[in-house]
Amino acid sequence: MITTLLAFIVTLGVLIVIHEYGHYRVAVACGVRVLRFSVGFGRVLWRRQRSPDDTEFVVCALPLGGYVRMLDEREDDVPAADRERAFNRKPLGQRAAIVAAGPAANLALAVCLYAMVHWIGLSEPKAVIAAPAAQTLAERAGLRSGDWIRAHSSDGQSWTDIESMTDLRWQVTQAVIDGRSLELLVSDRDGRAQRRVTLALDTVGSREVDSGLLRRLGLGAAFSEPVMGEIRPGGAAERAGLLAGDRVLEVDGRAVPDGQRLRELIRSAVDDEGAVPMRWRVQREGRVFDVTVTPALVEDGRTRIGRIEAYVGDAPETVTVRHGFVQGLGEAVAKTWEMSALTVQMLGRMLVGEASLKNLSGPVTIADYAGKSVQMGIVTYLGFLAVVSISLGVLNLLPLPMLDGGHLMYYLFEAVTGRPVSEVWLDRLQRGGIVVLTMMMSIALFNDVARLLGLH
Numbered sequence: 001m002i003t004t005l006l007a008f009i010v011t012l013g014v015l016i017v018i019h020e021y022g023h024y025r026v027a028v029a030c031g032v033r034v035l036r037f038s039v040g041f042g043r044v045l046w047r048r049q050r051s052p053d054d055t056e057f058v059v060c061a062l063p064l065g066g067y068v069r070m071l072d073e074r075e076d077d078v079p080a081a082d083r084e085r086a087f088n089r090k091p092l093g094q095r096a097a098i099v100a101a102g103p104a105a106n107l108a109l110a111v112c113l114y115a116m117v118h119w120i121g122l123s124e125p126k127a128v129i130a131a132p133a134a135q136t137l138a139e140r141a142g143l144r145s146g147d148w149i150r151a152h153s154s155d156g157q158s159w160t161d162i163e164s165m166t167d168l169r170w171q172v173t174q175a176v177i178d179g180r181s182l183e184l185l186v187s188d189r190d191g192r193a194q195r196r197v198t199l200a201l202d203t204v205g206s207r208e209v210d211s212g213l214l215r216r217l218g219l220g221a222a223f224s225e226p227v228m229g230e231i232r233p234g235g236a237a238e239r240a241g242l243l244a245g246d247r248v249l250e251v252d253g254r255a256v257p258d259g260q261r262l263r264e265l266i267r268s269a270v271d272d273e274g275a276v277p278m279r280w281r282v283q284r285e286g287r288v289f290d291v292t293v294t295p296a297l298v299e300d301g302r303t304r305i306g307r308i309e310a311y312v313g314d315a316p317e318t319v320t321v322r323h324g325f326v327q328g329l330g331e332a333v334a335k336t337w338e339m340s341a342l343t344v345q346m347l348g349r350m351l352v353g354e355a356s357l358k359n360l361s362g363p364v365t366i367a368d369y370a371g372k373s374v375q376m377g378i379v380t381y382l383g384f385l386a387v388v389s390i391s392l393g394v395l396n397l398l399p400l401p402m403l404d405g406g407h408l409m410y411y412l413f414e415a416v417t418g419r420p421v422s423e424v425w426l427d428r429l430q431r432g433g434i435v436v437l438t439m440m441m442s443i444a445l446f447n448d449v450a451r452l453l454g455l456h
Contacts, residue, residue, distance in 0.1 A: 004371025009063060011370045011385060015106065015392050023068040023098060024055070030094040033071040033085040041065060070098075096411045099404050106393030107336055113386035114332035121322030122379045124164035125222035128189055128317060130260030132218025137204070139218050142199050143186065145257035146223055150194070151185040161186060163321050165222045171376040174338070175201040176209055177345055197337065209346065223314035224259035229423070235309020240293040242310065243284065250281035258356050259313015268294050269306040276306075293375025336390060343394045401426075401433030 015040050027034050040060035049056040070087040071078055079087050087095065131145035132138035151159040152171050162168050162184075175182040181202045187194045204217070212218045228246040231237050249255050251265045269276045277294040295306030323331055373384035397405040406429070412421045420431070 003374060007328070007370035007374040007381070008437075011388060013062050014385065015109075016063070017042075018105050018109045018389070019102045019396070020066045020068050021390065022101035022103075022108075026101035027068065027070055027087070027098045030090055030098060031085060032087050032090060032094075032098065033082060034068055035071060036067075036069040038069070039063065039066045040068075040178060071120055083179050084367040092411055092415055099407045099411070100397075102404055103393040105394045106389045106396070107340065110336045110339070110386040110389045110393070111329075111332045112336045113382045113389065115329045115382050116387070117379055118321070118323040120379050120382075121320045122383070123318045124166050125316040126319045127165050128223040129163045129165075129168075129219060130221040130223050130258045133215075133264065136216065136218030137199060137201070139149060141199050143197060143218065145183075146189050147186045147263070148189055148191065149184050150187055150191075153183040154180060155263055156183045158194070164319055165316075167321075169219065172199070172201065172217065173213065174205050174342065175199070176213065177342065177349075179205075180444030194385075220258040222315045222316035222317045226256045226259050226262045226312075227314045229311030229314060231311075235307075236293060236295050237310035240280075240291050240308075240440050242282070242291065242308075245284070245285040247282055248280055249288065252279050254385065263312050266293075266308055266312065267305040270297060270304050336386070339387065339390045342393050343391055346397060347398070400436055401429040402437060403433070407431060426456040 020037060020039065024034055024037050034055045036056045036058060038058045038060055040063040042060045042062040044058045045058055046059040047056065048058075071082060071085055072087045073083070074088055088096070090098075109296060127149040129138070129143060129145070129147050129149065132143050132330055149162050149168050151161050152168075153159045154175075161395055164172070171180060179202050182199045184197045184199060185194060186197050199217075201217075226248045228237065228242050228244055228248070231242060231244055248262055251262065254265075256262050257264070265278070275295045275297045277292050280291050280293050282289060282291055293308060295308050298307050322328075346449050370381075370384065373381040396403050397408070399405045401410045410421045410426075
């Protein structure tokens with residue numbers, strides 16, 4: 001809990017400071033006087049100001065945002081000597097640049113973070129898949145346990161290497177959103193017996209894009225051997241006499257190709273009356289024998305599942321994805337662009353009802369992911385921070401009043417008509433913006449709570 005809280009605070013702190021610093025830096029460059037640079041809202045916890053004429057830097061109690069307050073005649077009386085330093089007196093282009101600088105800073109931060117990830121290198125599961133569940137798209141396409149996905153193509157002519165399982169999931173998700181099929185070049189785990197497989201992702205529909213998409217397609221897990229790991233004391237695995245290192249060959253007469261299939265069989269070993277005993281054929285140090293394993297019955301949200309209190313399946317094979325300076329920077333720019341475009345696409349599809357509103361996430365989910373990514377290592381956390389920074393940058397560019405994108409829309413209107421938006425319309429648009437933002441925040445918070453309760 002402490003790790004999650006600290007990671008969440010650091011995440012918000014970095015993103016808010018970078019965003020507001022973008023506004024601040026460009027405002028100063030344009031000759032605007034910045035009165036206050038605030039991280040957070042509410043009661044001031046820390047304050048620094050070198051002189052009455054300098055910017056006041058503050059940290060406030062509620063760390064869910066920030067602001068840069070500039071000298072502006074629309075908000076307060078401005079002495080005649082300072083009017084040329086007022087925001088409202090600046091040319092339209094400079095005002096637009098100051099407003100756009102915040103989201104631009106978040107996108108620039110994402111490029112830097114992704115570049116660091118590529119330069120340092122990230123250990124990721126190799127793109128070798130576990131057995132697709134029956135009747136999933138991957139299973140119907142002919143993918144099998146242990147298949148190594150080597151490359152992808154949209155037209156069957158131009159091929160791009162798949163670097164890892166993460167890369168595979170990203171390409172599949174993009175194809176679903178774009179409504180196109182995906183050609184895959186597949187081999188066995190040793191790189192032999194190459195063949196082509198077509199995933200008909202154009203038949204899925206973008207409404208399916210959520211956290212469970214890959215699992216429903218049959219691409220939810222990387223391949224792992226069906227070997228028992230740590231056995232927890234007092235659990236069903238220990239009672240059955242299982243030991244770490246035992247290889248499971250069969251369950252109830254059915255071959256077990258990998259750890260993912262074994263986990264599925266354990267989870268599904270329940271009926272209306274309770275847990276169902278399973279007959280396992282196990283190999284231990286060259287000796288094969290049968291044991292009966294009766295899982296414990298546990299509640300997983302609204303579903304009852306079986307659990308044996310043991311780590312099932314060994315760790316998947318990993319690859320280190322690392323690039324040189326120039327290539328890493330280029331990959332970072334491309335990734336930031338792709339993620340930005342994906343975010344815009346998903347928001348647009350949610351708006352017209354083509355994607356589920358369950359994809360909206362709030363601070364609880366962000367905090368949870370921040371804590372988990374920190375525990376997985378600094379490189380994973382940097383990648384997570386890049387994703388959230390992109391989301392913040394894109395969200396602020398939406399043409400909604402109260403957001404930076406809303407102000408840019410005002411300036412676009414002024415550029416086209418030669419006059420600013422009237423005070424009456426500004427007030428109406430602000431009120432409407434508050435309503436829209438409140439609705440979005442409410443949906444995101446509801447989704448957070450639903451995920452915690454296992455309802456999503």
